[in-house]
Amino acid sequence: MSAAFAVTSLHKRFRTRFGRTESLALDGVDLEMPRGEAFGLIGPNGAGKTTFIKCLLGISHPDSGTVELLGGRPEDPRSRARVGYLPERLTLPGAWTPRAFLASVTRLKHLRPERPVVDELLQRVGLSDAADRKIRGFSKGMRQRLGLAAALVGAPDLLVLDEPTDGVDPLGRVEIRQLLAAELARGASLFINSHLLSETERICSRIGILCRGRLVRSGPLAALTAVQQRWRARFAAGSAPPADALLALGFQPADGSVWEIAAADAPALNRALDGARATGALLVELERASRDLEDVLTEALAAGTA
Amino acid sequence: MTSFAVALDLLREAAARRWFLALGLALTALLMLLLTSLRLEVVDGALAASRLFGQPLHHSIQAADVALRPVFRVASQIVFWGGLVFGVLSCADFGPALLSPGRIEHLLSLPVRRWELLAGTFLGVLALALAGAVYASAGLVLVLGAKTGVWTGWPVVSAVFAAVAFGSVYAGMLAVTVWVRSAALSAAAGASLVVLGLLATHRIALLDLMGQGIGRALFAGVTAVVPPLGKLADAAGALASSAPLAPGGLLRLLAGTVAFAAALLAVAMWRFDRRDF
Numbered sequence: 001m002s003a004a005f006a007v008t009s010l011h012k013r014f015r016t017r018f019g020r021t022e023s024l025a026l027d028g029v030d031l032e033m034p035r036g037e038a039f040g041l042i043g044p045n046g047a048g049k050t051t052f053i054k055c056l057l058g059i060s061h062p063d064s065g066t067v068e069l070l071g072g073r074p075e076d077p078r079s080r081a082r083v084g085y086l087p088e089r090l091t092l093p094g095a096w097t098p099r100a101f102l103a104s105v106t107r108l109k110h111l112r113p114e115r116p117v118v119d120e121l122l123q124r125v126g127l128s129d130a131a132d133r134k135i136r137g138f139s140k141g142m143r144q145r146l147g148l149a150a151a152l153v154g155a156p157d158l159l160v161l162d163e164p165t166d167g168v169d170p171l172g173r174v175e176i177r178q179l180l181a182a183e184l185a186r187g188a189s190l191f192i193n194s195h196l197l198s199e200t201e202r203i204c205s206r207i208g209i210l211c212r213g214r215l216v217r218s219g220p221l222a223a224l225t226a227v228q229q230r231w232r233a234r235f236a237a238g239s240a241p242p243a244d245a246l247l248a249l250g251f252q253p254a255d256g257s258v259w260e261i262a263a264a265d266a267p268a269l270n271r272a273l274d275g276a277r278a279t280g281a282l283l284v285e286l287e288r289a290s291r292d293l294e295d296v297l298t299e300a301l302a303a304g305t306a
Numbered sequence: 307m308t309s310f311a312v313a314l315d316l317l318r319e320a321a322a323r324r325w326f327l328a329l330g331l332a333l334t335a336l337l338m339l340l341l342t343s344l345r346l347e348v349v350d351g352a353l354a355a356s357r358l359f360g361q362p363l364h365h366s367i368q369a370a371d372v373a374l375r376p377v378f379r380v381a382s383q384i385v386f387w388g389g390l391v392f393g394v395l396s397c398a399d400f401g402p403a404l405l406s407p408g409r410i411e412h413l414l415s416l417p418v419r420r421w422e423l424l425a426g427t428f429l430g431v432l433a434l435a436l437a438g439a440v441y442a443s444a445g446l447v448l449v450l451g452a453k454t455g456v457w458t459g460w461p462v463v464s465a466v467f468a469a470v471a472f473g474s475v476y477a478g479m480l481a482v483t484v485w486v487r488s489a490a491l492s493a494a495a496g497a498s499l500v501v502l503g504l505l506a507t508h509r510i511a512l513l514d515l516m517g518q519g520i521g522r523a524l525f526a527g528v529t530a531v532v533p534p535l536g537k538l539a540d541a542a543g544a545l546a547s548s549a550p551l552a553p554g555g556l557l558r559l560l561a562g563t564v565a566f567a568a569a570l571l572a573v574a575m576w577r578f579d580r581r582d583f
Contacts, residue, residue, distance in 0.1 A: 014582075054411065054582070054583070057414070057415045058414065059410075059411050059414045059415060059582070059583050060582040060583065061580070061582055077417035077418065077419060078417065080415060080416060080417045081416075081417035083415060085411075085412065085415035087408055087411045087412050087415075088408075089407065089408040090408050090409075090412055091406050091407070091408035091409040091412075093319060093322075095319070095322030095323075096318070096319075096322075100318070104311075104315050104318075105416065107311045108308065108311055108312070108413070108416045108417070108418055109416060109417060110308070110417060147412075150412070160415075
């Protein structure tokens with residue numbers, strides 16, 4: 001099975017109206033996203049995230065490089081027919097009802113706009129009660145939900161969502177996360193561009209960090225957030241040896257009965273644990289120490305801008 | 307098919323706009339006013355007397371169909387020029403709205419070819435122009451037909467000319483919009499094309515008045531390609547009033563107008579296909 005998308009050496013410059021070079025938005029991005037996974041693209045404002053999405057979907061034309069979308073070219077309507085896209089700021093027809101808007105999107109996707117299907121989509125995004133209201137009276141969160149429903153039309157193989165939870169209240173975010181989890185379970189691939197690192201962390205299993213048009217980090221979330229050669233050990237309450245003993249063995253206090261230890265390899269780790277147990281400590285939990293996505297992003301950006 | 311779906315969406319959007327609601331209401335009110343205020347007395351097929359708001363209109367007794375010819379001719383001119391001006395003002399925003407940020411990205415992510423989006427927008431506006439022109443003309447034919455017993459379809463056919471003329475103007479407006487997304491600029495382009503179309507109507511006479519030079523060459527070049535809208539309006543008026551027309555000349559006029567619109571649309575599509583959003 002081919003990738004959900006694969007881009008190679010993607011370059012995009014934006015020029016002024018008279019052809020003078022203005023800025024480099026994408027600078028040789030290589031990225032392949034496996035099917036059936038959730039990928040989160042993060043990075044600061046102006047990093048090129050939205051430009052990347054636009055090039056991916058054929059909305060903008062890259063200066064050089066190749067883009068393969070679901071095994072085809074983004075310019076091919078058959079490829080785009082299998083994609084659902086939620087732009088960052090979707091402009092909706094204010095005089096229409098959500099039902100009419102979704103029916104229009106369905107027609108443009110060459111599908112029959114059957115009312116039960118449209119109603120089910122509205123129900124999935126929590127807009128059943130507003131199905132016959134004019135869109136112009138919708139809040140930002142409701143518009144975002146409607147945009148999401150439009151992206152879900154036709155059960156696409158790839159969902160490309162630019163800030164999907166922007167403007168949505170915390171409870172709504174939980175609902176959207178559940179909805180996206182259901183899409184993943186169905187077999188869809190998810191590509192999310194978000195400023196909300198905690199949201200990205202909760203939804204995505206793979207992460208890419210874009211900085212100044214370059215992909216500075218990419219890989220499984222667990223691998224990116226893992227701190228190499230560092231472990232967290234928790235000892236049973238009451239059995240913890242004197243702090244001096246653990247400090248002497250190289251342990252560092254972390255949180256209550258949790259201690260961190262740096263170990264270059266498995267024998268070194270076991271030697272340290274054996275030493276702690278020899279002092280009477282009972283090990284109840286051991287895990288690789290990890291950072292949150294914010295730390296990873298900060299470090300990646302520092303390296304990327306250096 | 308996709309272009310028709312885009313055109314249908316545009317018509318739905320237009321139905322919610324005040325401009326078109328106002329036009330529909332104004333036309334209906336005008337027709338209702340004529341229906342209730344105009345009294346025509348027809349005796350043996352001749353128009354014997356006419357009253358508007360109770361006041362007699364002085365004219366000699368003549369056959370009803372002959373008496374109605376100038377009415378239809380004037381109505382055709384009003385539909386033609388009034389339709390052009392109204393169309394330029396009210397439709398200037400459709401192109402920029404299509405290309406508005408947040409909307410065009412979504413449309414381009416759907417399985418729709420770029421040219422289909424432009425063609426659909428053009429078709430939708432053309433359908434709107436045609437509907438307005440035909441509604442006004444058919445309404446007048448119905449009102450006058452009911453009052454005089456004279457039934458003719460030519461004023462309705464002449465309304466199609468008005469829609470064709472507006473199509474050529476709107477193609478220019480759309481082409482400009484693809485370069486610069488601005489309703490004001492789109493309307494300015496439409497107004498310029500209407501003026502140029504008028505100048506092209508009197509091209510030969512105006513060229514005779516001009517001295518040699520680059521200005522004359524430019525004017526000659528531009529007015530050679532812009533449809534002579536005045537001639538088209540005259541042809542529509544003649545058709546509406548059942549006056550004789552040279553079929554060859556009319557066909558050439560229509561073919562030239564359609565070719566002009568098609569060329570501008572092709573340029574717009576070429577540019578649209580290469581644009582980034």
